[in-house]
Amino acid sequence: MKPEDRAKVAAAIKAAEAKTDGEISTIVAASSDSYGDVVFVAAALVALLPLAVSAAWPGVLESGAKLLTGGWEEPTLRFMLTLLTIETACLFLIAWAVFRIAAIRTVLTPAAIETRRVRRRALMLFRTGTEQRTLSKTGVLLYLSLAEHRAEIVADAAIHSRAPQEAWGEAMAALIAALKDNRPGDGIAAAVERIGAVLAEHFPYTGSDPNELPDRLIEL
Known part of the structure; x- marks a missing residue:
């Protein structure tokens, strides 16, 4: 003022x-x-996207894992689950950082x-x-x-x-x-x-x- x-x-x-x-x-x-709860929920929903995609189209996760291994061997279940966990965590952190921006947070609330x-x-x-x-x-x-x-x-x-x-x-x-x-x-x-x-x-x-x-x- x-x-x-x-x-x-x-x-x-x-x-x-x-x-x-x-x-x-x-x-x-x-x-x-601060609407921190709104930001958290919105980021969590975005982070669930890899899980939803993998559940609907399992082949997408396997194809991505094969690309990372060079396509010379079949990716193990442990490798694919680890990859899925990393994708989920990274998406959450990116979405959380973006949604904390005041203008975006206001739109989300x-x-x-x-x-x-x-x-x-x-x-x-x-x-x-x-x-x-x-x-x-x-x-x-x-x-x-x-x-x-x-x-x-x-x-x-x-x-x-x-x-x-x-x-x-x-x-x-x-x-x-x-x-x-x-x-x-x-x-x-x-x-x-x-x-x-x-x-x-x-x-x-x-x-x-x-x-x-x-x-x-x-x-x-």
Whole structure:
């Protein structure tokens, strides 16, 4: 994020919290997970190709083994199994290295898995960084995960009881619209403004609730 984006978000948080006893936290993460399990499974499936080919067409393995022996003698079963093991291991290592590339890993990862991982990370960050630090339990987290192009809004139970999840629709729409134009700072600031409006409606400013969360954008 650029310095001007951080400044926009900080100003938006201060302006929003001036009208409510609620607390707003904003976090941007490069990614919500390494997706190592997805890479491993995909590489393992590729590594199974030699086994599948050998099972379907046994002659392919034998022909390959004969080429390696120069064709002067029939390859032994041990030699062919060793060759098959080496092929499987090499394919796995190559596929694992290729699938670890961020762009390829993103294509391989199902959207449902990305959604669950982003949600899980948002909840974890909310519980450790927002929920545990507001005595009045009136905190809201706006979480943006860049690699997955996904965002989450998580609110404390006290807020959720008065403002259902649908109340954050305008905030999410404003964020997504700006992100499509490659304006993350504007999008987060606009979302914070709308979150503040919801909080001001249900938890108006009384002056009795201290400012317990940093009024700035947190980058992970």
